[in-house]
Amino acid sequence: MDDAIMQSSSSTCSYVDKDHSRSILHIDLDCFYAQVEMVKNPKLRSLPLGIQQKNIVVTSNYEARNYGIQKCMLVTDALKLCPNLKLLNGEDLHEYRAASNKIFELLLCWKCPVEKLGMDENFIDVTKLVLDKVKTDNHTLVGHLYNKPSTDCPCGCHSRLTVASQIANEIREKIYSDLGFTTCAGVAHNKLLAKLICPLHKPNNQTTIFPEHAVEFMSTLQSVRSIPSIGLKTTDTLISHKIITVSDLQQVSLDVLKKIFSSDMAVRLKSLSLGEDTTPVKQSGKPQSIGLEDSFKTVSVKSEVEDKFSALLQRLLVLVREDGRIPVSLRVTLRKRDAKRLSSHRESRQCQISPSIFTIASGTLTITDAGQHKLMSIIMRLFNKLIDLSKPFHLTLVGLAFTKFQERMTGRSSIVNYLMNDISVQSVLNLQNDCDTSATSMDYSAASPSSSTTTDLSDGEVEPSPKKPKKVTWIAKRRCLSKEEVASPSKLKVSELRLNSKELEKVSELRLNSRDRSLTPRASPAKDVLSDADTMKDVAEGGHCDDCPSYVDKEVFNSLPDEMQQELKAMWKNPSSSEVARSSSRMTNKSKPNTILKYFVPHK
DNA sequence: CCGGGCGTGT
DNA sequence: ACACGCC
Incomplete structure (x- = not known):
């Protein structure tokens, strides 16, 4: 019966008003920062422990909570409640982030969508896993149940959520045995209820709620x-x-x-x-931005500002290096001291940066001293946009963030998408994506396919194409490789280079038409590009005409299929929102920035 | 002296 | 470029 209901295309239960088909877990680490410290140093377990950031106790272990210590309490207040409180500085998030990532990776082992929410919470959609197990397992609920069911829900959600509670327990036990962290879990048919029910039995326990109790629970x-x-x-x-x-x-x-x-x-x-929520568990991937900020009493002189930014930049570059992607956009944030507004009124300016500031050597993102200086000058230029240096200023916060990254795109639905993935599209658009024509390019040529490569395109799994896979010859000059690809060239996915014969024809045609133009990577025509004097000059020279960029051969463009034309237009109009920017369905549904095109316009 | 850091929607 | 929201 369950199956018949589940198979309905609307996935809505026929016998009840709402859809109970999903099984969602919310998994929450108990007092996360404190637990990381206690796992690292078990002697801390018996002490009241607080984690301090600036003058605030951001979290504490349960020993400390016995003294009434709450989250985000001032250090002075906390010490009044518990003079013996052991305080550790938690401003360096490195270890917490590492622990958080380990947990996330462990959750991925269940082969279900996992959405990270901050460092200590994760949603996991175990619907499929439950459907596999619900037939065979004996249905004994693990952990707490919010309320006893009066009658069985005809859609079978009680059985499914019961199995989900078993999976939650299994996951929690694994997190504890492998990593030593205790967790709480909430089990429900949507994210909202899973999250809200999660903390009902804290710490180190789990709670399940059935859909029929949603309204009553919410009202509490x-x-x-x-x-x-x-x-x-x-x-x-x-x-x-x-x-x-x-x-x-x-x-x-x-x-x-x-x-x-x-x-x-x-x-x-x-x-x-009413406890209803249809938002999906979105698979988390790499962050959309990586940033740092520093707050302080007051900074009023430019040299101090420079020092602050310089220090932030040094720390930030470490994080970016760990991430592995090449940043292509930089944002400077600051907060002016303002008598009127007590809380943070931030202002920010951002600009594109040339990826050539960074280099990839032996699989690792690096940056030269010259590159760092270039970044500092960009930062200070953005700073100048925010602050009139002829007048006095008082800042209470500065921040730096890289907000877009050049990334290998693995979308599957779009023709433009895989065009974007290989060198041929760069040719189609008279572009050359080589990150840098000068000193940094050798790292890629070593790892990329040789100048003429025959690639077998058989890949049934990536795209269920009705067409028979075929062999295609593609011409690669250089290609920007992700960290993984540089480290392991064999991982270069041929699946990303698929072109049917008709498309290939167009590509060749376009490539021929572009051959006589000398191309050099340049900054985008976008007005917010700010890299150095040279690129600024070129910005004025490049630029879009009405429908498509001037560097695209109009005639050939017009001969492309309508669909593709539309896609390209959308992309030129708004690179970050087009289909091209979307990653594969496995990853986050959210659009990912695509900035490669913006950097490469014809050189005069 | 309201930390630090991320995502979303307009 | 925000305002707003979450941990």
Whole structure:
């Protein structure tokens, strides 16, 4: 019976009002920073322990919590409550991040989508795993159940969530046996309930909730603020309309909410209040940005600002190096001291940076001293955009972040996508993606295929194409390789180079037309490019015309299939939002920045 | 003296 | 370029 219901294309249970088909776990590390320290040094386990950042105790172990020490308590207040509190500085996040990544990687072993939320929480969608096990396992729930079921839900969700609770337990035991961390887990049919039910039995335990208890459970939450995604502002707005508790929100009519919020927001709020949430568990991958910031009392002189940025940059480059991707965009953030606004009003400026600032040597991202100087000059130029140096200034925070990365794109649905992946597309667009024509290019030529390579394109698994795979000859000059590829050239996926014969024809045609033009990688025509004087000059010279960039052969462009034309246009118009920028379905659904094109326009 | 760091939506 | 939200 379960199967028949599950097979319905809408995946909605026929017998009940809502869809209970998924099984979602929320797994939360107990007092994460403190646990990392205690695993590292077990002697700390018996002591009240607090982790300090600046003047704040950001978390503490349960020993310390017995003294009433809370999250984000001031150090002075915490010491009043517990003079013997052992304090460790937790400002260096390296080890926490490493532990967090180990946990994430362990979760991937279950072959289910895992979404990381901060360093100490993960969602995992075990729906498929449950469907495999639900037939065979004896259905004994592990851990706590929020409320006993009155009648069995006809869609079978009770059995599934019971099996999910077994999987949650299995995962938690594995995290403990392999890494030594205790966790809490929430088991539910959606993310909202899994997260909210998770902390019901803390620490080191798990709780399951069945869909039929969702509304009642939600109504036990005191403030609307306790619903994830309802933050300070939304709470203020709701309270100003006398909607204070989740129960209030459940009872207020959708029409009333729509007068306060956008229609979408109103519907979402109402659903959340009833414990409904259809958002998927999105597979997490590499972060969208890597940044650091430093806050302080006051900085008012330029040289000090420079020192702050320089120090931040040094630390940031370590992180970027660990990440392995080449940054192509840099953002400078600062906070001005402001008597009026107590809290952080940040301002920021960002710009594209040339990937050639970085180099990849023997598989490792590196940067020369000259490159670092170049970055510092870019940083200070962005700083100048934010601060008028002829007037006094008082800063309380500076931050640096790399916000876009040049990445191997592995999308599968788009023709442009795989064109983008290999050198031939660079030719199609009269572009040459070699990261740098000068000193840094040799690392790639060593690892990339030789100038003429015959590649077998048989790959049934990557794309279920109705067409028979065929052999294709492609011409590679240079190709920018990801860290992994440089380390292991054999990993170069032929699947990314697929072209059918018709497409190949066009590519060849375009390549021929482009042959007589001398091409040099250059900064983008985008107005926010700011790299150095040379690239700035070229920015003015390059540029788009109405429909497509001037460096594209119009005639050939027009002869391309409509679909492809549309895609290319969309991409030129808005590189970060086009289909091209999307990664494969396995990874995050969110669009990923695609900036390669922006860097390479014809050299005059 | 409200930390530090990330993602999303407009 | 934000404002806003989460841990």
